Amino acid sequence: MCGIVGYLAKNRAKELSVGKTLLPMLEALACRGPDSAGVAMFGDLAPKQFVAQVKLGDDRDHSERSRQVSTLAQNFGAREFSQTDAYLRFIFREMEDLKPFLSSIESISPDVEVVSVGRRLEIVKQVGSPAHLEKAFNISKFRGKYGIGHTRLSTESVVDLSHSQPFWGHGYPDLAIVHNGHITNYHQLRRRYEQRGVRFYTENDSEIVATFLADKLHQRNSLEAALHSMISELDGSFSCLAATDKAFGFAKDPFSFKPLLFAETDHFVVVATEEVAIRAAIPGDYAAREAQAKEVRVWQT
Numbered sequence: 001m002c003g004i005v006g007y008l009a010k011n012r013a014k015e016l017s018v019g020k021t022l023l024p025m026l027e028a029l030a031c032r033g034p035d036s037a038g039v040a041m042f043g044d045l046a047p048k049q050f051v052a053q054v055k056l057g058d059d060r061d062h063s064e065r066s067r068q069v070s071t072l073a074q075n076f077g078a079r080e081f082s083q084t085d086a087y088l089r090f091i092f093r094e095m096e097d098l099k100p101f102l103s104s105i106e107s108i109s110p111d112v113e114v115v116s117v118g119r120r121l122e123i124v125k126q127v128g129s130p131a132h133l134e135k136a137f138n139i140s141k142f143r144g145k146y147g148i149g150h151t152r153l154s155t156e157s158v159v160d161l162s163h164s165q166p167f168w169g170h171g172y173p174d175l176a177i178v179h180n181g182h183i184t185n186y187h188q189l190r191r192r193y194e195q196r197g198v199r200f201y202t203e204n205d206s207e208i209v210a211t212f213l214a215d216k217l218h219q220r221n222s223l224e225a226a227l228h229s230m231i232s233e234l235d236g237s238f239s240c241l242a243a244t245d246k247a248f249g250f251a252k253d254p255f256s257f258k259p260l261l262f263a264e265t266d267h268f269v270v271v272a273t274e275e276v277a278i279r280a281a282i283p284g285d286y287a288a289r290e291a292q293a294k295e296v297r298v299w300q301t
Helices: 012-028 064-075 099-106 128-138 184-195 206-218 222-232 273-281
Strands: 003-009 036-042 051-053 079-084 085-091 113-118 121-127 147-153 176-183 236-243 247-252 261-264 268-272 298-299
Touching: 003 012, 003 085, 003 099, 003 176, 003 236, 003 247, 003 273, 012 036, 012 128, 012 147, 012 268, 012 273, 036 128, 051 064, 051 121, 051 261, 064 079, 064 085, 064 099, 079 147, 099 113, 147 176, 176 184, 176 206, 184 206, 206 222, 206 236, 222 236, 222 247, 268 273
Parallel strands: none
Antiparallel strands: 003 147, 003 268, 036 121, 036 147, 051 085, 051 113, 079 085, 113 121, 176 236, 236 247, 247 298, 261 268
């Protein structure tokens, strides 16, 4: 099941409404994914600095973990710390190689995880309904030009924050994905990446999508080229949305088993698993159509 949504504003007048647009779309798809909900939203570009969202762990008392993360993060110029639920958000200096930062922060404990890093990207996700996500993080107040979201029905892996979506392309700034479907060569691909030293944080096959796209982007492929590679190299049935600091797009599997609709006007692009989600967020007279097998669409942001 699961539900995926995406929205891109094409003009400045609509640019501030990304959170307010994504929330009703997620609520309309809550029945497809009652286990968890999450969003990856892209705000204004922050020059020469990154925004981090760090999961402090699975315990309820996060005060000590927050202190530990803050202490280590200050070695990387971190400032403007704020904690919401199990997340610690802060800004730190931009760097070409994120590995020292990630190794330092995640050395605190196996359940401490850097959920996202980017010049524009922020990921928040939570067990429970979209309403629960909104209550915790006020996502409807987020200002930005575009974003993607997910409601999850767990079919194979556990229900917790880490297994929820969106997934960050760990180590690649500003890459986020949401995915509906199954990657049937997941274990083969995972072993291949693990042999190269890539760490996996979950047993969710959707994580391999983020890893795969991050790998392609590290090789200086465009997002469009990376999504085309996904269709040819990942087996299974899937619909996927991906976004970076420069582009937003989707890919549909060769069998077209998993639904995905989109609409484009002079003012916006909107994508969702079901048309009811599109209409719930953006009423009006425009056409939505089903994405076709092997279809890839990418818009520059």
